[in-house]
Amino acid sequence: MTNEANGKTFLTLFLVMVIVTLVIAFAIAIWVPGEPTLKLRLAITYGLLILVFLFGFVILAAIASGKIDVSQLLEEETGGASTSRFQLLIFTFVIGLSFVLIVACNCSFPEVPANVLALLGISASTYGVSKGIQAGTKNGSSTTTTSTTTPPTAQTPTGTTKT
Numbered sequence: 131m132t133n134e135a136n137g138k139t140f141l142t143l144f145l146v147m148v149i150v151t152l153v154i155a156f157a158i159a160i161w162v163p164g165e166p167t168l169k170l171r172l173a174i175t176y177g178l179l180i181l182v183f184l185f186g187f188v189i190l191a192a193i194a195s196g197k198i199d200v201s202q203l204l205e206e207e208t209g210g211a212s213t214s215r216f217q218l219l220i221f222t223f224v225i226g227l228s229f230v231l232i233v234a235c236n237c238s239f240p241e242v243p244a245n246v247l248a249l250l251g252i253s254a255s256t257y258g259v260s261k262g263i264q265a266g267t268k269n270g271s272s273t274t275t276t277s278t279t280t281p282p283t284a285q286t287p288t289g290t291t292k293t
Contacts, residue, residue, distance in 0.1 A: 147184040151177045175237060207264065214260040221253040 155177030159169050192198045204219070206212045225246055232240050 143188060147181060147188070150184065151181040154180055171237065175234075179234070212260070214257040218253045218257045221250060225250060 155173040158176055159173040162169050162172055189198065193200055204212055204215050229240070229242075
C-alpha cells in the first residue's frame with residue numbers, strides 16, 4: 131500500500147474512533163442520572179478512556195498485522211538485547227499504568243511523588259548514558275591506518291637503479 135493510501139486509511143480510522151468516542155460520551159451525558167457536573171465528568175472520563183482504548187487497539191492490530199515492526203524495539207545496533215531500553219520501557223509502562231488506574235479509581239489526577247520522578251529520571255539517564263557510551267565506542271573504534279611506503283627509487287638516465 132502506498133503512503134497516501136495508508137494516510138487516508140489512518141485518517142478514516144481516526145475519525146471513526148473520535149466519532150464513536152463522542153457518541154458514547156454524549157450517551158453517557160444524556161442517560162446517566164445525576165447532577166450535570168457529575169454527568170459531564172463521567173462523559174469526559176469515559177470518552178477519553180474509550181479513545182485511549184481504541185488508539186491502543188489500533189496500534190496492537192497494526193503490530194499484529196505486521197504494519198508496525200517492533201522486532202528491533204529492544205535491540206542494540208549490534209543486534210544484542212538492550213537492558214537500558216528494556217528498563218526504560220518497563221518503568222514507563224508500570225508508572226503510566228499505575229497512574230491510569232489511580233485516575234480511573236479516584237476520578238482525579240494524583241500528585242506525582244518526587245520518588246516516581248526520580249525513578250523515571252534514573253531510568254531515562256541510564257538509557258542516555260548507554261547511548262553515549264555506544265556513540266563513543268563507535269567513534270573511538272574507527273582506527274586510522276597509516277601506510278608506510280618506501281620512498282621511490284631514482285633511476286639514472288642509463289636505466290640503472292640508484293639507491
